[in-house]
Amino acid sequence: MSAMGRVVRSGVTRRRVQTVVIGLATMMAVTASVLGGSLVAASSGPFDRAFAQQDGAHLTAQFDADETTAARLTASARADGVAASAGPFPTVTATPRSTADVDLPPLTVVGRATPDGDVDRVPLSQGRWVSGPGQIVLSADHPAAASPLNTVLRFPDLPGQPTLTVVGVARSVSRTADAWVSPSDVTTLTGPGAAGGYQMLYRFAEADTAAHVDRGRAAVVALVGPRALVGAQSWLTVKDANERETALFVPFLVAFGALGLVMSVLVVGTVIAGAVGTATRRIGILKAVGFTPAQVVRAYVAQALVPAGVGVAAGVVAGNLLAIPVLADADQLYGTTDTGVTWWVDAVVVVGALGMVALTAWAAALRAGRLRTVDAIAVGRTPRPGRGQWAARLTARLPLPRPVSLGLAHPFARPGRAAAVLAAITFGATTVTFAVGAAASLDRVQTAKDHAAADVVIDTFAPPPGTAPAPNAAPRALSADEAATITAAIEAQPGTGGYYSVATTQVAVAGTTGFARLDAFTGDASWGGYEIVSGRWFARPGEAAVPSTFLTATGTRIGDSVVVTDRGRAVSVRIVGEVFHPTNNLLMFADAATFAATKPNLTAASYHIRLADGADVTGYVAGLNETLATSGFTAAPQGPTDSSGTIVLLDALAALLTLMLVAVAAMGVLNMVVLDTRERVRDLGIHKALGMTPRQTVAMVVASVAVTGLAGGAIGVAVGVAVHRAVIPAMGHRAGVNLPASVTDVHQPTTLLLLGLGGLLIAVAGALLPAGWAARTRTAVALRTE
Template identity: 60%
Template sequence: RGRTAVRLTARLPLPRPLGLGLARPFARPARAAAMVAAIAFGATAVTFAVGLATSLNRVQDARDHDKADVTVDALPAPGPNGAPGRNGEPVPPREVPGGPPRITADPAAITAAIKAQPGTRAFYATATTQVTIAGLSGSTELHTFAGDASWANYRKISGRWFDKPGEAVVPTQFLAATGTRLGDTVTLNHGGTTVRVRIVGEIFDPRNQGMNVLTDAATTAPARTPADSYRIALEPGTDATAYVAALNSALGSLDVTAHAGPSGGESEMIIVLDALAGLLTLMLVAVAGLGVLNAVVLDTRERVHDLGVHKALGMTPRQTVAMVLASVVVVGLAGGALGVPAGLALHTAILPAMGHSAGLTLPTTALDVYTPPELLLLGLGGLLIAVAGALLPAGWAARTRTATALRTE
C-alpha cells in the first residue's frame, strides 16, 4: 500500500497534497514501472529525433563547400556546350586531360583588386580539373587552392589540412577505392605531367562520389590550372552588398562578377526528413502520454474513496490537482533519466551506420550534436510527458463531488 513511502514523504518540507502524491507510485510498483517504461520510450524517441535532425542539418552544412561571404566567378566566357552556373549564367565545362585550356581573367589583377578592397579578411582561389591516378580506372577531380583555404567549409574526419605543396586531403571514398591511408603517396597524371602527393588528411566531401583530391595550387606547377573562382571572407561588420558593388566596380574591366554567398540554403530532402522525424516523434510521444493517462486513470478510479476523504477533510480542487500531478513526478523523472541515455545510444549507433551504408564517414561535428544543457532539457521532457498524461485525470479528480466520492467503494 506504500504506507512507508507516505510516512517518509510526510517528513519532507512540502505541502501535504504534494507529499501524498509523491508516495502514490510506491503503492502500485508494477503500474509505476509500466509508466516509467512508457515515458522512457517517449523520451528516447524525442532524444533520437532531436539528434537526428541536428545531424542531418550539419551534414547538409558540411556538404556546402562553397560557403563564403563573397564569391568571384573567374570564368567569364561560356565554352562549347556550356552548362548553367550557380547564378544561372553559363560557364565553360571543366578542363579535361588533353583538352583545350580554359579562358580566364588575369588572376593577378583579380587578386590585387580583392586585396585592395576594404573589408577583406581572407580569400583563396580554387580551380577544378580532371586527373587520372596510377592504378585506378576513370578520372578523378583535382581541386587546387591558392591562398589560405583553411577556413573553407571542409569538415575534417582525421589527419589535418594540407599546409604546403605536395600534400593533399581526400574523402573517405577515395581512400577506400585506392586502398590507401593517411601518410601514403599517390601519383596523379595532370595534363601529361606526373605529380606525386602525400595524403595528410581525410575530409567529408561526397562530390563526384568522393573521388576528389584537394591540394595546394603550387603542387601542380608548371601545369597549373587557372582559378575558376575566388572565395572571400569579410571583416565582421562589413556590409556585403556594398562590398560586392565596390568590388564589381573594381573588376569591371576584367569581365568577371562578384556576388554575395552562395547562401547555402537547406536541402528539400533534409526538410522532408526533419518533418517526417518530427511527425513520428509526436506520434510516439502521444503514445507515451496515453500510457501515462491510462495508468493515472486506473489509479484515480481505484482510490476515489480516499479522494473523497481528503475532500471531506478540506482538500481544495487545486490541491487535488497538485496531488495527482505530483504522483507522476517520480516516474516522469525516472523515465526521462532512462530515456535520454537510450536515445543518445541509439543516435550513436544509427548515424554512423547510415553514413557507412552510403560509403561515407560522417564528420565529428555531425555526430557530437548534444550539449549538457540540451540533455538536461530532454530529460525534463520525460516529466513533461508524465504531467501532460496526468492532466485529464487530475481535472476529473478535482471536479468529483465529495459525497459522490465517499459513496464509491
C-alpha cells in the same frame, strides 16, 4: 444480446476515457506508421522507380547538325537494339543573365514542344510547359532562383539580346537538358557562326551494364556516322550521380520512417496493456459470476479491438491525407511521380496494428484471467500489503506539503502501473531526443557538404567579354592575366578578410584506373567549410586531404603517400587528412603549388572571400563588381544551398512524427492515471473528508507521476542519445562516408537538460485531466464508490 456482447458493450461505453485514449492512441500511431512506411517505400530505389515511371533515356546523344540530318537521326530509331527513341530535338548552349544583372551558369537548352513522348517524359513540378516563343522551362536541377516562375532571363551576348520568361520548372530523370524552349527559340539562342546541334534520346532492349549501353551506342553510330556524334551520356552515369546526391538523405528518411513505426508499436502496446491490466478487478468479478478464463480473454480483446478498429480506420485516412504533401516533397527530392501511399503500406499497417492490439490485449487479459477469482478482485482494488510503505515513510520526512509527499510515494505502491507510465514517457523522451538530434545532424551534414563558409563568391565560368559560348563546350581555363585581375581586385577592396581560389583538373592516381578530380587551392582554405573527419587540412605543398571514398578506393590511410600523374609527370603527395565530402568518385584537395612544375590544365576556377568583421556584404559586392566591371566576371553573395528544400522536408517530417508520438505517449500516461484515479476514488474521498482541498488533490495526483516523469525523461534522453550516436554514423557508412564530429556531436548539456524535463512535461500533461476530475469529485460520492 448475449452476455458476452453486453460485457463488451458495457466496457466500451462505461470506460469512456479508456475507449477514447485507445482510439486516439491507435489513430495517431497508425497515422505515424502510414507516414513512416510510405517514406521507407519511397526511399527504396528512388532513381530506378523514377526512371521506370518516366521511361528515361538509356542514352542521350548529341549530334552535329553540319554532319547529319534530322531525317537520318529519325531513321536511327531502327538501329539494332533500339527499343524506343525521341527526337531529334534542336539544341544550343547559351549563358543567361538574371534580372539582378548576374551571369548565371551556361544552360544546355533543348527545343521541345511537349514534355511527353516515348522516351524521357518530363514531369512539371511548377508552372506549365512552353506554349510558344519567348518562354522557357527550367530544370529543377538547374534553377535560376528559389522561385523562378515569371523570372525573365536575358541573353545579352546574342544578337538582339533576346529574353525568355520562365513559365515552368521540370525534372528530367535522365538529365537531358538544363532548360527547354519552343523549337523556334533555339535558332534565336544560336550565336553567329555557332554550329547547330540535335539531341536524340534512346531506350535499348538491354541496358543493364555499360557494355550493353556501349553496344547500343555503336549500333546508332553505325547508321548516323561517327563524325556526327559529338557527345553522349549513359543513364548509368546519371544514376551514379543521382545516388550520390541522395545517398545521405535516404538513410535519414528511412530512419524517421522507422522511428514512427517502432515507437508506434511500443507506445500503443503500452497503452493497451495498461488498459487491460487495470481492469484486473473487473475480470475477477466476471469470473465470480460464471465467466470462464477464455470468455474473459475474448471479452477484453474485443473491448480493445472496438476502439482500436475505429482508430485504425481514422489513422489510415489521416495518414494518407498527410502523406500526400510529404510524398510530394519526397518526389521533388527523388524525381519520382508517386500519386499517394502504396496500397501495401496501408494493408500492412492495418493488419499489423490490429494484430498488435489483439496480441497485447490477449496477453494482458490472459494473465489476469488465470488469477484466482479472489486474487483478481483483491489485486484490482488494493496494492499488495506492505508494498511501498518504505517510500511513504521516506517522503513523509521530506519538507514538502503532505499532498505532494503522498503523491510521490504512490508509484512505489503500484510498481506495475508505474512501469507502464515510465515506459510511455521513456518512449516519448527517446523519440524527441533522437528526432532533435537527427534533425540537427542533418542540418550540419548539409552545411559540411556544401563547404559554404565564404561570404562572397566569384565563379569564373563566364566567357570573356564580347564572346558567346560554343555549344557543348567545356569550361575554359582561366588565363594568368584574368587571375591576376581578379586577385588584385579582391586585395584592393576594403573589407576583405581573407580569400582563396580553387581550380579543378583531372589527374591519374597510381594503382587506380580512370582519373581523379583534383581541386587545387591557392591561399588558405582551412576556413572554407571543409569539415575534417580525421587528421588535418593540408598546410603546405606536397600534402593533400581526401574524402573517405578516396581512402577506400586506393587502400590508403592518413600518413600514406600516393603518386599522382599530371600530363605525364609524376608527383608524390602525402595524405594528411580525411575530408567530409559525399562522392563516389576519386577526389583530392591539395595546394596548387604542389603541381607548379607540371602546370596543370585547370579547367575552371572560383574565388571564395571571407569578409572582415563588420563589413557589409551588399556594399562589398557592389564595390568589387565595380572594380571587376571590365573583366567580365561578377562577384555575388554566397547563396542558399540547392538542397534547402530537402532539409525543410526532413525537419518538418521530424517535427510531425515527434509531435504525434509524444501525443501518444501523453495519452498513455493519461490512460493509466485515469484508471488508477478512478480505482482510488474512495481513498480520495477519505482524503477530502479529512480536509484536502481541490488544489491539494490536483497536486497529489500530479505528484504521483512526477518521479516517474523525471525518471522516464532521464532514461529516454540517455537512450535517445545512445541511439543517435549509433544510428547516425551507421547511416553515414551506408552512404559510403565517414561523418565528422560536428555532425555526430550535436547534443549540448543545456539541450539535454531541457529534453529530460520534457519527460516531466509529458507526465504532467497526461495527469492534468484526471487530476481535475478527482478535484471536482464530491466527497460523499467518492466515499460511496466501490
